[in-house]
Amino acid sequence: MPEVKIAAEARTEFGKGAARRSRREGKVPAVLYGHGTDTRHLSLPGHALMLALKTPNVLLRLEGLQRGADLALPKSVQRDPVRGFLEHVDLILVRSGEKVTVEVPIRVSGEIAPGDSLLNQQIVQIPVEADATNIPQGIDVDVEGMDIGDAVHASDLKLPPGVTLQVEPDTLVLHVIAQQAAEEPEAAEGEGEVEVPESVDSVADESRGGEEESAG
Numbered sequence: 001m002p003e004v005k006i007a008a009e010a011r012t013e014f015g016k017g018a019a020r021r022s023r024r025e026g027k028v029p030a031v032l033y034g035h036g037t038d039t040r041h042l043s044l045p046g047h048a049l050m051l052a053l054k055t056p057n058v059l060l061r062l063e064g065l066q067r068g069a070d071l072a073l074p075k076s077v078q079r080d081p082v083r084g085f086l087e088h089v090d091l092i093l094v095r096s097g098e099k100v101t102v103e104v105p106i107r108v109s110g111e112i113a114p115g116d117s118l119l120n121q122q123i124v125q126i127p128v129e130a131d132a133t134n135i136p137q138g139i140d141v142d143v144e145g146m147d148i149g150d151a152v153h154a155s156d157l158k159l160p161p162g163v164t165l166q167v168e169p170d171t172l173v174l175h176v177i178a179q180q181a182a183e184e185p186e187a188a189e190g191e192g193e194v195e196v197p198e199s200v201d202s203v204a205d206e207s208r209g210g211e212e213e214s215a216g
Contacts, residue, residue: 003071003133004052008062011041028086032062032072034093040065046086053077053086057102057135060091071095073102073132094132101129101166104136110144112176117148121174126154127166136160141173151175 011022011029022029026046033039042062052058053074062070072091080087094100103125112119126139139157155169 003059003061004055005061005063006044006048006052007064009043009064010066011043014041023085023087028089030089030091032070032091032093034072035095037093042091044089049089050086053089056105056137059094059133059135062091071132073100073135096131096133098132099129100132100135101127102135103127105138106173107138107140108143108174109140110142110146112143113145113147115147116179117176118179119143119146119174120177122172123174126157126171126173128159128163129166130160130163134160134162136163143174143176146176148176148178 008030009027011018013021018029022043023046027043028046028049030042030044031039032042042065044062052060057073060072060074062072071094073094074089075092076090077086078088079085105125106121106123108119108121128136128139130136136159139159141152141157143152152173152175153169154165154167154171154173157165157173159165
């Protein structure tokens with residue numbers, strides 16, 4: 001994966017007011033942490049960062065820092081819920097040769113067999129372990145000619161060298177089902193709704209970004 005160079009500046013002002021001023025100047029507040037280092041508060045160029053984040057799991061080379069350039073991966077990205085602009089980014093420090101676990105997109109191509117069938121994709125991203133500097137941008141799945149009853153499981157995925165799955169091999173990725181079977185659940189709608197609790201992120205360091213944002 002190619003590195004994207006980003007000019008980073010140390011951030012010395014904190015609080016909501018400082019964050020708003022930074023965004024008015026076209027910059028995005030960020031924090032960088034990892035490898036037991038102290039959390040660093042940064043300011044990044046908004047437009048360049050927005051373009052870089054269009055690539056899944058983009059590897060950023062942060063330049064202009066006092067300690068020299070650092071490599072980082074986006075850990076958490078906060079956007080304005082209405083206008084969509086970047087509000088804050090959490091970055092995790094990585095090193096060349098280091099293994100990291102990330103979720104990569106499943107990229108589907110091809111057409112299933114014609115007829116009364118439907119492609120049912122169960123997951124759109126899959127967790128893998130890869131070298132921090134060689135993360136695949138996606139895992140390709142060709143569904144050309146697949147018919148009703150055909151399925152692709154995690155163990156069927158063709159992974160690049162050095163990349164390993166972080167899910168059970170029998171995890172269903174996608175399968176082809178009959179159109180009628182796909183419509184049956186709709187007929188049962190309204191018979192009784194069950195409240196589903198919100199999912200809870202079990203990764204402790206995911207909460208760190210929120211704490212840093214409230215602090216700065």
